[in-house]
Amino acid sequence: MKAFLTAFRLSLPVLGAYWFLGITYGLLAANMGYSICVPVSMALLVYSGSVEFIGLTLLLSTFHPLATFVMAFMVGARHLFYGITMLDRYRGAGWKKPFLIFWMSDETFAVNFANEGKMRQSGNVFVGYLWVSALNYFYWVTGSIIGYLLGRSLGERLLSHLEGLDFVVTAMFVAIFMDDYVRHGDTHLYSWLGIIVAAICLYLFGPQQFIIPSMFCILAALFINYRKATP
Structure with missing residues (x-):
């Protein structure tokens, strides 16, 4: 329980960012005419916000598998560096490691990398990492579902008020950077x-x-x- 509460407190900035962006993603999918299965499936299986936004457009155009792969790889290539950085941190995680790898995102990496000490103080460091990763994944998926449902009910009337919302992620990274810089x-x-x-x-x-x-x-x-x- 202590590990969960620590992870929840650390993930709260991500909650705000992921719900806002996830809602925007769901709204966009709804307004493009997709069924709820498409955005939710991509949120669950792809779990890469940038690729998912691009994917909504690619699915409506002529499908080019190689070009799609190259684009997705280039957009997500930064995760290679996240993985290299976390090699030592995740060593010995056991059955948790596949989930930690799959649930790695920009924000999850930032929170887990910057708060190893707090994770250890909460008990089991790997449990702390896992809870942060799982909570962030949950925020993104639920945000996508909420956005889609809102998009179906309110449509463009709500979407028009969300322009520029992606700046939330930039602001969140600035806050994480300043916290790490000060501490x-x-x-x-x-x-x-x-x-x-x-x-x-x-x-x-x-x-x-x-x-x-x-x-x-x-x-x-x-x-x-x-x-x-x-x-």
Whole structure:
């Protein structure tokens, strides 16, 4: 119970973001004429918000399997870096590991990575990780269902008031970053590294292509620093 309560408190910012975005996703699916099976199935099985939004459009166009795969891979490629980062954290998780891997998302990674100490204090660190992952998954799926039902009943009258709602996720990441920056004084160098590298890659590659180059550069810099620090 303590692990659940800790995970629930830590996941509350994600609840707000996922319900808002999930509702938007469900509204969009309803207004595009899909049955409830489509958005809910994608929420349950794909569980990648960006890919799901793209998928709604792709399903209404000519289907190109290879192009769809490449697009989905590029959009979700950042999860490769999340997995590499969490290798040590999830080692020894046992039967929980497949769920931790499948339920990994941007926000779940941010919460689990930044709060290992609180997870350990709650009892079993893997149980804490699992509860955060499961709760975030639940928020997204239920948000999608709520959005679809609202879209069927209210339609464009409600959708017109939700423009720009995706900024909720940006605001949430800023809050998580500032919390980590304040609480962990020894990691300020890495925080500034992320900001500077991302800004440079944004300038060089543009807003649509900068995420993967940024992650490669940050990973390379951290690896070089690790090699220097390791005798």
